Amino acid sequence: MCFEAKRLAKLALGPVLMLMSLVSTAALAAGEAVNEINMPRGVTEVGNNIFDLHMTIFWICVIIGVVVFGVMFYSIIYHRKSRGVTPSQFHESTKVEIAWTVVPFFILIGMAVPATSTLIEIYDVEDAEMDILITGYQWKWKYEYLSDDGENVSFFSNLRTSQGEIYNASDKGEHYLLEVDEPVVIPVDTKVRLLVTANDVIHAWWVPELAVKKDAIPGFINETWTLATEEGIYRGQCAELCGKDHGFMPIVVNVVSKEEYGQWLDTKKSEAAEIRDLMAQTFTMDELMDRGKAVYERNCLACHGGNGEGGVGTPIAGSAIATGQLGGHLEIGINGVPGTAMQAFGGQINDVEMAAVITYQRNAFGNNMGDMVQPIDVFNYKKG
Amino acid sequence: MGDHHHGPAKGLSRWLFTTNHKDIGTMYLWFSFAMFILGGAFAMIIRAELFQPGMQLVEPAFFNQMTTLHGLVMVFGAIMPSFVGLANWMIPMMIGAPDMALPRMNNWSFWILPPAFLLLASSLFMEGGAPAFGWTFYAPLSTTYAPPSVTYFIFSVHVLGLSSIMGSINIIATVMNMRAPGMTYMKMPLFVWTWLITAFLLVAVMPVLAGAVTMMLMDIHFGTSFFSAAGGGDPVLFQHIFWFFGHPEVYIIILPAFGVVSQIIPAFSRKPLFGYDSMVYATASIAFLSFIVWAHHMYTVGMPIAGELFFMYATMLIAVPTGVKVFNWITTMWRGALTFETPMLFSIGFLVLFTIGGFTGLMLSIAPADFQYHDSYFVVAHFHYVMVAGAVFSMTAAVYYWLPKWCGRMYNETMGKTHFWISFIGFNVTFFPQHFVGLAGMPRRIPDYALQFADFNMMSSIGAFIYGASQILFLYNVIATIVAGKPISDEKVWDGAEGLEWTVATPAPYHTFETPPKIDPTHAHS
Numbered sequence: 001m002c003f004e005a006k007r008l009a010k011l012a013l014g015p016v017l018m019l020m021s022l023v024s025t026a027a028l029a030a031g032e033a034v035n036e037i038n039m040p041r042g043v044t045e046v047g048n049n050i051f052d053l054h055m056t057i058f059w060i061c062v063i064i065g066v067v068v069f070g071v072m073f074y075s076i077i078y079h080r081k082s083r084g085v086t087p088s089q090f091h092e093s094t095k096v097e098i099a100w101t102v103v104p105f106f107i108l109i110g111m112a113v114p115a116t117s118t119l120i121e122i123y124d125v126e127d128a129e130m131d132i133l134i135t136g137y138q139w140k141w142k143y144e145y146l147s148d149d150g151e152n153v154s155f156f157s158n159l160r161t162s163q164g165e166i167y168n169a170s171d172k173g174e175h176y177l178l179e180v181d182e183p184v185v186i187p188v189d190t191k192v193r194l195l196v197t198a199n200d201v202i203h204a205w206w207v208p209e210l211a212v213k214k215d216a217i218p219g220f221i222n223e224t225w226t227l228a229t230e231e232g233i234y235r236g237q238c239a240e241l242c243g244k245d246h247g248f249m250p251i252v253v254n255v256v257s258k259e260e261y262g263q264w265l266d267t268k269k270s271e272a273a274e275i276r277d278l279m280a281q282t283f284t285m286d287e288l289m290d291r292g293k294a295v296y297e298r299n300c301l302a303c304h305g306g307n308g309e310g311g312v313g314t315p316i317a318g319s320a321i322a323t324g325q326l327g328g329h330l331e332i333g334i335n336g337v338p339g340t341a342m343q344a345f346g347g348q349i350n351d352v353e354m355a356a357v358i359t360y361q362r363n364a365f366g367n368n369m370g371d372m373v374q375p376i377d378v379f380n381y382k383k384g
Numbered sequence: 385m386g387d388h389h390h391g392p393a394k395g396l397s398r399w400l401f402t403t404n405h406k407d408i409g410t411m412y413l414w415f416s417f418a419m420f421i422l423g424g425a426f427a428m429i430i431r432a433e434l435f436q437p438g439m440q441l442v443e444p445a446f447f448n449q450m451t452t453l454h455g456l457v458m459v460f461g462a463i464m465p466s467f468v469g470l471a472n473w474m475i476p477m478m479i480g481a482p483d484m485a486l487p488r489m490n491n492w493s494f495w496i497l498p499p500a501f502l503l504l505a506s507s508l509f510m511e512g513g514a515p516a517f518g519w520t521f522y523a524p525l526s527t528t529y530a531p532p533s534v535t536y537f538i539f540s541v542h543v544l545g546l547s548s549i550m551g552s553i554n555i556i557a558t559v560m561n562m563r564a565p566g567m568t569y570m571k572m573p574l575f576v577w578t579w580l581i582t583a584f585l586l587v588a589v590m591p592v593l594a595g596a597v598t599m600m601l602m603d604i605h606f607g608t609s610f611f612s613a614a615g616g617g618d619p620v621l622f623q624h625i626f627w628f629f630g631h632p633e634v635y636i637i638i639l640p641a642f643g644v645v646s647q648i649i650p651a652f653s654r655k656p657l658f659g660y661d662s663m664v665y666a667t668a669s670i671a672f673l674s675f676i677v678w679a680h681h682m683y684t685v686g687m688p689i690a691g692e693l694f695f696m697y698a699t700m701l702i703a704v705p706t707g708v709k710v711f712n713w714i715t716t717m718w719r720g721a722l723t724f725e726t727p728m729l730f731s732i733g734f735l736v737l738f739t740i741g742g743f744t745g746l747m748l749s750i751a752p753a754d755f756q757y758h759d760s761y762f763v764v765a766h767f768h769y770v771m772v773a774g775a776v777f778s779m780t781a782a783v784y785y786w787l788p789k790w791c792g793r794m795y796n797e798t799m800g801k802t803h804f805w806i807s808f809i810g811f812n813v814t815f816f817p818q819h820f821v822g823l824a825g826m827p828r829r830i831p832d833y834a835l836q837f838a839d840f841n842m843m844s845s846i847g848a849f850i851y852g853a854s855q856i857l858f859l860y861n862v863i864a865t866i867v868a869g870k871p872i873s874d875e876k877v878w879d880g881a882e883g884l885e886w887t888v889a890t891p892a893p894y895h896t897f898e899t900p901p902k903i904d905p906t907h908a909h910s
Binding site: 035036037039040050054057058061064065068069071081085090092097101105108116138165166168178211217218220239241242244248340341 | 437438439440444445448516517518522524525528529612613614618619620653654655656657658659660661662684685686692693696700701703704707708710711714715717719720721722723724732735736739740743746750751752753755756758759760819820823824825827828829830831832833834835836838839840
């Protein structure tokens with residue numbers, strides 16, 4: 001008996017260790033969002049249905065597991081040679097085989113019914129009250145609020161976490177890697193249709209608490225929808241490997257009251273008008289350099305390096321383009337280099353930003369060209 | 385042919401020019417173990433970087449190269465060749481054949497493998513780095529946006545495919561033509577059955593993979609637009625083609641593992657395999673279903689709902705034959721006389737952990753729930769339960785089970801059992817917490833993560849180091865056995881083992897069954 005107990009203890013070691021680790025971490029997790037061990041229920045009806053489906057199937061699996069492993073461990077304990085048993089020689093039974101083919105089949109049908117109805121609900125994109133076009137870029141998201149009057153509000157949403165936090169030079173903030181410079185804002189209790197596409201490679205837009213994950217595929221537009229029932233900030237990430245900074249293009253959705261949403265939209269529209277005004281202005285070198293630095297850090301730094309030393313992209317410090325003809329520099333900034341990771345930024349940043357960043361690149365990192373680009377130059381270049 | 389075959393040639397030429405199934409099997413096994421160590425080293429780099437939040441050891445671009453090469457090396461370099469090696473060693477001995485049907489091609493199918501992997505590994509040192517688009521290499525990340533080394537990757541995949549196709553044609557030809565008189569199909573050991581079916585899968589899907597990489601090559605170098613919407617193509621087409629290969633591929637990996645376990649569990653239960661016929665039918669059903677479920681890897685690409693439902697129902701169906709197999713194994717143990725030597729421990733480990741992987745697989749098949757699971761660490765946990773605890777555990781069991789027959793020496797049982805327990809604990813500490821972080825929202829293939837995932841990731845990394853270290857023990861045990869293990873000479877190494885391989889001398893002579901054995905027509909399958 002003693003020998004057997006030792007054996008049993010050995011057998012139990014693995015699961016016990018795992019349970020212990022689970023319990024200890026679960027204790028740590030009490031009350032906080034850290035060390036979550038399950039899918040969030042989320043703030044949408046679809047999310048709720050998915051959660052229930054997930055838990056139903058999980059418990060069915062647990063029950064089957066307990067029965068199957070129960071039988072196995074009974075056998076391991078009682079049918080061991082050391083107990084002096086004589087092995088039976090039975091080896092087939094058509095009846096049993098039929099039973100354990102048919103019974104699981106019916107269990108599966110039981111799972112398929114709720115799964116099908118939830119799927120049908122997810123696919124019903126009708127009756128949306130508003131549309132947002134989401135475009136994945138390496139490595140940021142662009143949001144465009146489509147409206148009938150043609151005055152679309154659009155902006156890019158970039159990672160806000162600093163390089164210092166990522167490379168351990170400074171302390172990591174609470175929402176490390178899950179914070180952006182400009183979140184997408186949607187009104188509560190409103191069915192929002194999401195049109196998802198990409199500009200370069202495939203990305204996937206995933207926000208667990210909205211229970212939305214949709215691939216963003218260049219050249220195709222996928223549609224899905226969400227209807228958040230609680231105000232709040234919900235965070236997600238790109239879910240499809242999209243290159244170097246796949247882990248650094250988060251999504252932040254700000255669900256606000258309908259009034260607040262209306263105000264936000266008005267602000268965005270007036271900001272757009274301001275930018276139109278700025279386009280007509282002439283800037284000084286200092287102004288361009290200040291603006292340019294900010295634009296560079298948001299859009300160029302990931303590939304071209306903090307000091308223009310290059311990386312995925314070619315170096316900017318001392319480069320033939322940044323120290324050559326202005327036309328060539330504008331061309332590459334606006335139209336990119338097809339077939340490489342250098343995107344066409346002409347459609348991504350406005351003319352003021354383009355003018356500023358090109359000026360910055362020509363006058364920073366030791367590229368002392370001394371020339372300036374004004375928004376009107378960019379505008380004229382685009383016109384041809 | 386000369387009158388007599390003598391022993392093996394001496395020196396390097398023995399291995400370069402050999403047409404002997406045992407030599408070739410041995411080379412496959414050692415090669416795959418080397419690849420297992422290499423792919424494992426890549427995994428250690430991944431887990432070391434993920435030990436804590438923040439970037440510490442490697443750059444994101446290099447991290448992506450590691451995840452890509454880890455997957456490619458493990459799937460194509462470690463697991464697949466290891467089972468081909470096992471097939472080479474065991475199939476002729478199990479069906480009473482003197483060798484494989486096409487011995488010279490056998491030599492080729494092995495010897496083109498090392499150059500293919502050299503090519504793939506050399507891409508690490510090329511400008512722009514190694515492939516960094518994941519082992520699933522989705523276009524256009526793997527075409528327009530790929531590093532220049534992608535061309536070497538494509539060539540390497542072509543060669544690997546060639547090797548696999550030759551290997552499987554050889555297995556089909558051997559099983560169909562070289563069975564000893566009286567060895568009918570329904571008397572073949574289950575390992576032979578699962579490999580026969582696997583070989584058909586390979587012949588069917590490897591050309592599809594070759595087609596996919598050729599289309600990539602055309603897109604990259606010859607101006608076509610198969611996978612580019614700008615030229616009228618479709619990036620999703622790539623995924624359909626890839627997974628039409630990729631889904632049968634996962635069964636290519638797991639079916640031989642099923643075969644191994646179906647040999648070992650009866651041996652240590654001292655009782656015939658329960659439901660032999662149903663095992664054969666279940667394997668065939670799984671193989672058939674594997675062709676019509678590929679798009680369950682792509683639930684989020686935006687398929688029409690009819691397609692989504694079809695692939696969901698078909699995928700759920702796989703649970704039926706898979707369940708039959710698990711129930712049969714457990715019923716085989718029922719009322720047997722069990723002992724727990726290392727091969728049996730690894731087989732039971734397989735049974736438990738593979739079943740858990742099967743459960744998560746069933747969860748993943750549910751399309752609406754998959755919208756939350758897809759491309760998260762939940763998926764990573766799922767397929768490592770199937771690939772590592774499934775395929776690798778069963779392969780490890782196979783080595784412990786047949787090693788004494790191969791080299792005529794007994795391995796150290798205590799060390800074997802220690803290896804099992806460290807592996808089992810290390811594996812679960814690594815991959816069980818990954819279910820949690822995945823459900824909580826951690827995407828796969830990211831080099832850095834949000835703070836709420838920190839504790840489980842650290843646990844996962846510690847587990848990975850434990851599991852990795854346990855393989856050194858394995859290597860040591862195998863080498864120690866070959867060099868200085870206790871010599872044994874009984875034909876039957878295990879008292880409960882059945883089958884023709886246990887009727888030849890121990891260690892297995894260089895040539896076996898030069899005259900076919902007599903099969904007792906009244907005796908059931910082995």
